[in-house]
Amino acid sequence: MTNGYHIVVCGSIVPDPLQTLEPVPTPTGPALKNEMMLPAVLDPWAAHALYEAANLASKVAGSKVWLVSVGPKAKLQQVMMTIAQRVSFELVPIDSSASGFADAHSTAALLAETIQSIAGLDRSRLLLFGGWESASRGAGATMQLVGERLEILDQFQGVDQLRVLDDAQADGSFEVLERIEGGRHQVSVCPGPPALFGWATGNLPEPRNNPQVGMANMRTVMPALQRAKSVPLPAGGLHFLSASPPKQQRQTRMVKDLSAEQMAQEIAEWIGK
Amino acid sequence: MSPSILFLAHVSEAGNTLPKISYEVLGAALKLTKQLGARLTIGLIGSDVADAAETVAAAGADRILAVAAPDFATARYASDAAAAEALCRAARAELILAPATSRFMRVLPGVAHRLNGCVDTHVTSLEAVNGELCAARWYYRQRIEGVIRRDARPWIVLLESGCEAAWSESALTDTARSDTASARASGAAKVEEIPVTLPQAATRTVVSGIRAPKSDAQTIRPDANLLFVAGAGWTKKQADGKPHVDQAETLILDFLRASGASLGGSKSLVDQTGESQAVLGFMTHLNQVGQTGSTPRHPKGLSTCCHGEEPHVVGWRFINERRAVNLDPNCGWARGKADVLYVADAFEVMAKLNALLVQRGRTSPEAALQGT
Numbered sequence: 343m344t345n346g347y348h349i350v351v352c353g354s355i356v357p358d359p360l361q362t363l364e365p366v367p368t369p370t371g372p373a374l375k376n377e378m379m380l381p382a383v384l385d386p387w388a389a390h391a392l393y394e395a396a397n398l399a400s401k402v403a404g405s406k407v408w409l410v411s412v413g414p415k416a417k418l419q420q421v422m423m424t425i426a427q428r429v430s431f432e433l434v435p436i437d438s439s440a441s442g443f444a445d446a447h448s449t450a451a452l453l454a455e456t457i458q459s460i461a462g463l464d465r466s467r468l469l470l471f472g473g474w475e476s477a478s479r480g481a482g483a484t485m486q487l488v489g490e491r492l493e494i495l496d497q498f499q500g501v502d503q504l505r506v507l508d509d510a511q512a513d514g515s516f517e518v519l520e521r522i523e524g525g526r527h528q529v530s531v532c533p534g535p536p537a538l539f540g541w542a543t544g545n546l547p548e549p550r551n552n553p554q555v556g557m558a559n560m561r562t563v564m565p566a567l568q569r570a571k572s573v574p575l576p577a578g579g580l581h582f583l584s585a586s587p588p589k590q591q592r593q594t595r596m597v598k599d600l601s602a603e604q605m606a607q608e609i610a611e612w613i614g615k
Numbered sequence: 616m617s618p619s620i621l622f623l624a625h626v627s628e629a630g631n632t633l634p635k636i637s638y639e640v641l642g643a644a645l646k647l648t649k650q651l652g653a654r655l656t657i658g659l660i661g662s663d664v665a666d667a668a669e670t671v672a673a674a675g676a677d678r679i680l681a682v683a684a685p686d687f688a689t690a691r692y693a694s695d696a697a698a699a700e701a702l703c704r705a706a707r708a709e710l711i712l713a714p715a716t717s718r719f720m721r722v723l724p725g726v727a728h729r730l731n732g733c734v735d736t737h738v739t740s741l742e743a744v745n746g747e748l749c750a751a752r753w754y755y756r757q758r759i760e761g762v763i764r765r766d767a768r769p770w771i772v773l774l775e776s777g778c779e780a781a782w783s784e785s786a787l788t789d790t791a792r793s794d795t796a797s798a799r800a801s802g803a804a805k806v807e808e809i810p811v812t813l814p815q816a817a818t819r820t821v822v823s824g825i826r827a828p829k830s831d832a833q834t835i836r837p838d839a840n841l842l843f844v845a846g847a848g849w850t851k852k853q854a855d856g857k858p859h860v861d862q863a864e865t866l867i868l869d870f871l872r873a874s875g876a877s878l879g880g881s882k883s884l885v886d887q888t889g890e891s892q893a894v895l896g897f898m899t900h901l902n903q904v905g906q907t908g909s910t911p912r913h914p915k916g917l918s919t920c921c922h923g924e925e926p927h928v929v930g931w932r933f934i935n936e937r938r939a940v941n942l943d944p945n946c947g948w949a950r951g952k953a954d955v956l957y958v959a960d961a962f963e964v965m966a967k968l969n970a971l972l973v974q975r976g977r978t979s980p981e982a983a984l985q986g987t
Contacts, residue, residue, distance in 0.1 A: 357755070359906045359926040365759050372761065386907040442754045443761065446724070447733060477756050477906060481736050483724035486692075490728040496820045497692040499721040502900070519826065522717040523634075525835025525901045526827040528690060532820045543900035543907070547886075579733065579766030583749060587759055588932070591951040596944060598958045605957045606967035609917065609938065610975070613841060613874055 346404025347535060348464050349395040351431070352453055352472035352488065353388030354440045355413040355421050357381070359477065365585040371577065372443045372585035382417045382440075384425050387473025391541040393549055394504065395471045396429030402506070407431040408463070410456055412449060413440035415570055422563050427556035428549040433563045434460060435570040442478030443585065445578035450487030452573060457492065465492070467535050474499045474521075474540035482540070489538040496532045499540040507531070618653040620644055621708035621769075622676070623699060625690075625718055626661030628825075633659075633667050635781065635838075636714040640774045641674060642782035643741060644712045650743040653710075656680060658702035659806075660695065662688035668806045673784040679806045680705050686813055690718035692725070693817035699726045701811045708769055710748065712741070715773040723771050732769040739778045756906045757932035758925075777912040777933060834871060834878035834897055841876040842913040842934055843867070844904060846921025847883040848941070849895065853962065864895050866965045873972035877913060879904035879930075881921045905930035919961040923947030940964050 357363060357380040364375040374380065384392070392409060399405035408431060411418055415437040422433060436456055457463070457470070470489060475482040482499065489497050500521030507515045514534055519527040521542050597605060622644040624637040641657075648655040657676040659667055664681045672679070682698035699722060703711055713719045715737060727734035740751045750772055751762045827833065849863040871878055880895075880902040887894045904911060906926035916934035921927060923939060924947045931937060931952070938955045939948035948956045957964060 359756075360924070362925075363755050363758050372759075374755075442759075447728075450728075479754060480756055481724075481734075482720055483727075483734055483736055486721070486724035487728050490725045495693040495696075495816050497721065497725065500717060517823075520717070520721075521901065522690070522825070524827070524837055525833060526825055528717075528822060529824050529826050530691070530820050530822045543903070581764050581766070583762040583764060585754070585759055585761040588757075592937070592954055594949050594951055594953050595955045596949060596958060597955060598944065600957075600959075602959055602963035603967045605940070605959055605964050606971055609940075609957070609964070609968055610971045612936075612938065613915070613917075613972075614975070 345464075345467060346402050346406065347399065347469050348467045349399055349405060349407045349469045349471055350457055350460070350463070351388065351392045351395045351407060351409045352470070352485065353392055353409055353411050354385050354476060354478065355382040355411065355417055356385045356440070356442070356477040358383050364587065367585075371580075371582045373441060377441070378414065378417070382413070382421050384411075384421050385473055385476045385478070387475060387477070387541055387543075389425070389548075390544045390546070391471040391473055391539070392425070392431065393429060393546045394541055394544045395469075396431065396549070397546055398469075398504065398506075399430075408434050408460060410434045410436070410453060412436045412438050412452065414438075415567055415572075418570075419567050422559075422567070424551075426559035426563050427551040427553060430555055430559060433559075433566045435567050437570040437572045439575045440478065442476070442480070443582065444479065444575050445580040446479060446481045446483045447487060448575050448578040450484050450491065452575065453484070454488045454491035457488070465536060468492075468494075469535050470494060470538040472540055474501070474542050485538060485540045492536070494536050494538045496537040497540075498530065498532070498538065500542045501539045502527060502542050502544055504539060618651055618710065619656065619706065619708040620648055620651075620653045621656045621658050621703060621706040621711045623658045623702060623711055623713040623719070623723075624660070624667075624671075625695070625716070626659065626664055626667045630662060630688075631666035632670055634714060634716055636716060636776040638781035638783065639776060639779045640712050640714045641671060643774055643779040645674060645782060646779070647710070647712075647741065647743060647748075651746070656706040656708060658699075658706060659683070660687050660698045660702070664806065670784075674782060678706070680809050681806050682809050682811050684811070686818065687811075689822035690721065691820050691822055692722055693820065694813055695722040696725050696729070697811050697813055697817055699723060700729050701809045703730055703769060705809045711769050711771045713771065713773050715775050719773060723773060727769075727771045730769050731767075732771060733765050733767040734771040734773070735763065735765070736773040738772050738774050741772055741774065753932065757910055757929040775912075832897065835901060836875065836877040837911065839875055839877040840914050841874055842879050842904070842911055842916040843870060843874070843876040844879040844881065844916065844918040844921055845884060845895065845898065846881040846919065847887065848920025848922075848961065850884065850887060854960070859962070860895065862962065864897070866962065866969065867895065868897065869969045870965055870972070873969055873976060876917070877911065878902055879909070879911065881905065881927050882907060918948060918953070919965065923949075923952050928952050
């Protein structure tokens with residue numbers, strides 16, 4: 343690959359996993375109570391996709407990474423203060439709802455339209471990255487819908503590894519490992535871009551904060567956030583009849599006074615039942 | 616005109632049957648067909664679907680359609696999308712039910728777009744209420760359950776495993792068996808092949824195989840009765856001020872061998888691999904259970920050395936019976952997340968438990984195998 347890849351990462355924001363989430367009804371469907379007050383993070387799987395994108399771009403000269411992120415502008419700004427310190431990217435923000443209750447089809451349409459409008463994006467060199475699911479809607483459908491709109495036929499989901507085969511015969515093909523049932527991976531070889539990768543966890547650790555990267559990123563992040571237009575997200579024919587947290591609360595029996603042997607005996611009997 | 620339902624399935628890797636979850640979805644499809652007075656079509660994808668079609672021939676579908684050719688043997692997005700699209704168009708169904716296998720999760724959202732329809736995944740129940748279809752699924756990683764309906768058709772619904780009883784021919788009543796026998800005799804179960812010609816662009820990707828741990832090193836067992844979760848505590852300093860990772864590995868692997876359990880891990884434990892800390896060699900991100908991991912479905916779960924915080928426990932949503940071993944009586948499991956919490960040192964309890972299971976295995980092989 344002589345000209346490098348154009349890697350577009352789709353990544354939204356989600357409430358910090360440690361927060362308690364409570365649904366509340368609104369005229370447009372359910373929402374989270376105090377949603378704007380909840381601290382947010384970049385969706386964990388999308389974050390892995392971003393780190394993998396940055397890692398790949400750093401190895402292939404001429405590559406560039408865009409992060410297309412949907413969310414309320416203020417929340418995006420908060421999350422970017424952290425994420426922008428980790429890897430280099432150009433932010434393409436979309437000021438819209440990041441709610442898990444939003445319709446995947448509407449979100450995908452918005453993402454596809456935005457990606458198509460990125461100046462200088464070469465679709466023949468495009469690698470579309472994202473999380474294979476999100477920690478909000480958790481549908482595992484949005485990326486495929488975006489891919490279809492961009493007419494990408496080589497799509498992979500649950501990706502844990504993307505390796506550029508750079509030996510003479512391979513001619514820059516990718517070897518892709520996708521998660522399948524039973525803790526296994528399906529191995530595929532794709533000749534190159536355009537292709538779509540919905541990432542699972544990958545193999546990279548979370549990059550350390552680098553203030554220099556952060557300063558370089560923020561030069562483009564802040565103006566991009568200021569320019570971001572507010573876009574309403576249509577319901578897309580999706581109607582919620584209810585949204586509620588699980589009611590089941592177990593009556594936990596605390597066992598403190600038994601010996602390890604007695605506990606083991608009790609567990610063994612329970613397993614055998 | 617009565618509504619039309621398409622039950623869509625692909626053949627299993629063995630090639631002669633459908634994945635187990637498919638029969639559960641077929642059960643759901645038959646139930647809805649009856650409730651709505653609908654017509655049922657079965658659509659199959661694979662290299663050769665003849666044997667798999669036989670396993671569902673008695674289900675009483677109006678038609679069985681298939682896209683069958685060597686090009687459709689493996690799970691590749693472009694070819695699977697073309698096959699599923701062709702079947703959906705041929706069936707002209709308003710509702711398309713499919714199992715949430717990795718193969719269909721990859722491809723059916725894209726097919727919904729091609730059909731100008733809609734898709735919902737990870738659905739845990741689908742019911743007709745006053746003639747209207749309502750689907751239940753979880754949001755925010757099993758923290759909020761939503762019930763939805765959709766205006767758009769066709770509506771593709773991918774159902775999760777463990778939500779419906781699996782359909783089987785042997786469960787049919789005598790009358791139903793007689794009906795399906797006569798239907799089969801009249802040729803209703805005949806497979807109609809739908810021709811699909813793949814463009815060159817759809818065959819760019821080549822599936823070259825499956826990579827799996829050696830059978831004796833495979834710790835993820837989706838069909839096991841028990842999920843065994845190891846938390847980060849296994850690699851921390853113990854009472855003597857030192858970590859005992861080797862001992863932890865031995866205890867956990869011995870337990871998995873003796874009980875046939877499937878191994879899960881907390882995020883904090885599996886993340887240690889990337890942080891250059893002492894790690895359990897067999898634990899990978901594939902084992903991770905919770906908010907950013909899997910949500911496995913086993914009847915029972917035993918957690919050890921894991922604090923039971925909410926981001927981890929959301930992965931236990933479909934584990935019915937839960938027990939935990941932890942030194943901290945105030946851990947998350949104590950707050951209504953487990954049925955029983957053993958406040959004890961997991962190293963000691965697991966050593967005793969392994970000895971008991973081995974002893975039982977010697978005296979009664981059946982007892983030892985109950986957990987598998």
